Amino acid sequence: MPEAHDRPPEQFKLRLRRYNPESGEAPYWDEHTVELEPHRSVLEGVLQARDRFDGSIGIRCSCRQAICGSCGVRVNGEPALACHTHLDAALSSAPDGVIEIEPMGNMPVIKDLIVDMDAVHWKKIRRVTPWLLAKEPVPEREYLVSKEAMVDVTQSMACIQCGACVSDCLAMEVDPGFIGPAALAKAYRFVGDPRDAEQYERLNDLAQDPQGIFDCTHCFKCVEACPKDVNPMGQIMRLRRIATADQKIVDQNNGERHEAAFTGLIRGNGLLWEAELLPRSYGGNSWFGKFAPAAGKELLSSLPTIVKALLRGKVTPLGALKPHRIPSGDLKSVRAIFDKVESRDERYELNLYIVGEDETGEPVAVAAGEGTTASEPTSGPADAAPSGESIVASSPPPPDPGPPSAVGREGESEQAAPGPEDDSENEAAEGSNQ
Amino acid sequence: MKVAYWPGCVSRGFTPELHGSMAKVAPLLDIELVELDRACCTGAGVIAEHNQELADTLNARTFALAQQVPGAELMMNICSTCQGAQSECQERLDANSAYREHVNSTLSSEGLSYEFDPARPLTNKNFLWLLVEEIGLDALRSRVRRPLTNLKVGPFYGCYIVRPRKRLGIDAEHRRDNYLHDVIDALGGTVIDYAGMRKCCGFPIITMNKEASLKQAGRHLGDAVDAEADCLVTPCPLCHLNLDLQQPLAEKTVGRQLDMPVLHLPQLVGLALGLDPKELGLSRHVVRPTSVIDWSASVVASTAA
Numbered sequence: 001m002p003e004a005h006d007r008p009p010e011q012f013k014l015r016l017r018r019y020n021p022e023s024g025e026a027p028y029w030d031e032h033t034v035e036l037e038p039h040r041s042v043l044e045g046v047l048q049a050r051d052r053f054d055g056s057i058g059i060r061c062s063c064r065q066a067i068c069g070s071c072g073v074r075v076n077g078e079p080a081l082a083c084h085t086h087l088d089a090a091l092s093s094a095p096d097g098v099i100e101i102e103p104m105g106n107m108p109v110i111k112d113l114i115v116d117m118d119a120v121h122w123k124k125i126r127r128v129t130p131w132l133l134a135k136e137p138v139p140e141r142e143y144l145v146s147k148e149a150m151v152d153v154t155q156s157m158a159c160i161q162c163g164a165c166v167s168d169c170l171a172m173e174v175d176p177g178f179i180g181p182a183a184l185a186k187a188y189r190f191v192g193d194p195r196d197a198e199q200y201e202r203l204n205d206l207a208q209d210p211q212g213i214f215d216c217t218h219c220f221k222c223v224e225a226c227p228k229d230v231n232p233m234g235q236i237m238r239l240r241r242i243a244t245a246d247q248k249i250v251d252q253n254n255g256e257r258h259e260a261a262f263t264g265l266i267r268g269n270g271l272l273w274e275a276e277l278l279p280r281s282y283g284g285n286s287w288f289g290k291f292a293p294a295a296g297k298e299l300l301s302s303l304p305t306i307v308k309a310l311l312r313g314k315v316t317p318l319g320a321l322k323p324h325r326i327p328s329g330d331l332k333s334v335r336a337i338f339d340k341v342e343s344r345d346e347r348y349e350l351n352l353y354i355v356g357e358d359e360t361g362e363p364v365a366v367a368a369g370e371g372t373t374a375s376e377p378t379s380g381p382a383d384a385a386p387s388g389e390s391i392v393a394s395s396p397p398p399p400d401p402g403p404p405s406a407v408g409r410e411g412e413s414e415q416a417a418p419g420p421e422d423d424s425e426n427e428a429a430e431g432s433n434q
Numbered sequence: 435m436k437v438a439y440w441p442g443c444v445s446r447g448f449t450p451e452l453h454g455s456m457a458k459v460a461p462l463l464d465i466e467l468v469e470l471d472r473a474c475c476t477g478a479g480v481i482a483e484h485n486q487e488l489a490d491t492l493n494a495r496t497f498a499l500a501q502q503v504p505g506a507e508l509m510m511n512i513c514s515t516c517q518g519a520q521s522e523c524q525e526r527l528d529a530n531s532a533y534r535e536h537v538n539s540t541l542s543s544e545g546l547s548y549e550f551d552p553a554r555p556l557t558n559k560n561f562l563w564l565l566v567e568e569i570g571l572d573a574l575r576s577r578v579r580r581p582l583t584n585l586k587v588g589p590f591y592g593c594y595i596v597r598p599r600k601r602l603g604i605d606a607e608h609r610r611d612n613y614l615h616d617v618i619d620a621l622g623g624t625v626i627d628y629a630g631m632r633k634c635c636g637f638p639i640i641t642m643n644k645e646a647s648l649k650q651a652g653r654h655l656g657d658a659v660d661a662e663a664d665c666l667v668t669p670c671p672l673c674h675l676n677l678d679l680q681q682p683l684a685e686k687t688v689g690r691q692l693d694m695p696v697l698h699l700p701q702l703v704g705l706a707l708g709l710d711p712k713e714l715g716l717s718r719h720v721v722r723p724t725s726v727i728d729w730s731a732s733v734v735a736s737t738a739a
Contacts, residue, residue: 217647218479218638220597237479266475337492341540
């Protein structure tokens with residue numbers, strides 16, 4: 001079988017979601033058959049339908065090469081860039097042989113496939129103060145930062161502001177005020193930047209907000225949606241980690257308490273003790289947590305549930321009062337692991353986006369985002385300090401650390417060169433959205 | 435087949451009927467369960483959020499213990515959240531040998547080591563994956579004693595077992611994100627599609643944003659009611675907590691009556707293999723699975739007649 005780009009044009013059926021709020025008519029489906037080579041994009045398909053059959057089809061696009069982030073849509077129910085989805089691939093995921101194209105979710109439709117990014121996405125981006133709040137005094141020349149620190153934020157800088165993650169965020173679906181994956185990934189870009197002066201203020205703001213970092217349900221939708229491998233959920237987890245572990249922020253949403261209670265219970269028993277987790281998440285991480293007013297209130301409101309669970313034999317009084325535990329020898333080993341890992345001067349965090357995967361199975365040098373290098377795994381942070389390795393933040397960016405696995409030929413060639421000026425491309429994207 | 439079996443925490447805690455029903459079903463499918471009773475919690479993503487290396491080390495310890503089980507063909511779990519948390523750690527450990535060595539150096543004081551052989555990496559499968567890929571749908575079908583005829587079952591996948599696709603090995607050849615459909619069908623039931631079947635149950639934020647959490651559970655349950663499902667089935671005990679244990683509160687949050695029974699996967703399989711609803715722990719659910727019990731009673735009555 002010839003390669004996709006050698007194959008002659010084929011017919012593809014497209015089913016488009018049409019809607020014009022100004023018309024007063026309900027949304028409807030519209031089908032068109034286009035003829036294109038299978039390696040052409042869904043965007044080209046929609047544009048052909050517009051040119052040949054119906055000039056009123058609305059879709060937003062600009063660069064047509066997965067860099068401007070304008071043509072976010074849903075293809076067969078999944079968020080995607082229309083220009084970055086091949087027709088043959090889209091056909092293979094179409095249940096009834098018709099490629100279904102809808103506008104993105106969680107944002108109001110302006111017309112057909114065009115959603116109102118200003119009303120949701122850009123508003124949320126503005127919410128996180130998406131610019132550098134420079135440390136004083138501003139140096140006469142440029143800030144000197146370690147290479148590791150800048151490489152660490154490149155993943156969040158790869159965002160092209162397409163809104164695919166916003167479209168499918170499941171927390172936002174029930175809580176539209178949630179700051180959301182794209183904006184929180186953007187927040188990490190500055191929280192992780194050593195030149196920024198307000199790490200604590202940024203994190204405290206995002207942790208205390210009931211719709212901030214602790215409102216994420218950990219559903220992986222944004223991880224799957226992102227065409228640039230930004231891993232927004234992973235960035236949210238890093239925000240939580242730095243907020244709780246480094247900045248010691250205790251938030252009003254039980255985020256820090258829940259994490260501390262969960263981790264503490266596993267250290268104490270090896271297994272989860274659900275009956276203690278709930279009160280401790282509200283009242284604080286100790287056996288006395290349940291007597292705190294916040295825990296009392298929560299227990300009271302959960303009383304009908306607790307009674308029902310007891311009546312059904314789902315939970316036994318003994319089971320609720322006594323934890324299940326792993327054998328004592330093993331518990332000792334588990335606690336030793338906790339002690340050893342948690343006593344490190346710096347956390348060791350492996351990010352496969354940055355280091356890539358082994359190709360030969362041989363050890364590779366690791367530039368972990370935080371902490372020590374893997375070539376000397378047990379060494380302290382002093383060894384990891386980039387002695388003489390500092391790069392100038394305004395100098396040309398480091399080599400493209402791109403995702404370890406190809407995201408498609410287009411994606412590779414257009415991976416945004418990481419650099420501190422990452423917002424320039426976003427302005428371009430915004431400009432094209434107007 | 436012999437498997438190194440990781441039951442998880444909640445399946446032995448607040449959803450004991452899950453672990454119990456798995457133990458009843460395993461012999462009927464010729465699965466020998468060797469319980470990894472020395473292993474600790476996977477961290478369910480929360481320990482990884484706290485400290486990634488800690489979660490990776492604790493799970494590497496579990497993998498090492500699984501590799502020591504003589505004659506075990508693979509590792510099996512019955513909790514989607516465990517699957518997701520373990521797959522994430524395994525991805526990092528398998529991808530980077532220097533990191534693996536580093537983690538193993540922590541385990542060495544206990545004489546343990548997680549070994550990675552690219553030709554034969556550790557296989558860790560949720561019971562759902564094992565059913566389809568190891569036992570096979572035809573073999574499963576042939577063991578059905580009481581087909582779920584006319585029982586309308588809505589699959590509830592949740593998140594951890596369907597996303598991210600690459601990490602979980604989901605592709606055109608391995609439609610793992612469709613296996614609940616395949617299993618319900620093989621057991622003779624009718625699959626009910628509904629909007630929320632691959633969405634989040636809301637459990638991870640129950641202590642942080644209770645209203646949003648219960649709204650998620652209530653909405654998906656309501657979608658299933660509207661699609662006229664008799665019951666849901668899930669491979670995740672945490673989803674079960676929000677969908678069943680919290681269902682009365684979810685009803686209040688979304689302002690509608692739901693009464694939607696939620697079964698654990700081994701319970702549904704057990705029913706079709708001829709086990710009694712009570713021995714599968716169906717009486718332990720908060721929402722009484724009346725529709726399912728009625729169905730099974732009517733099947734038993736018609737067989738007797």
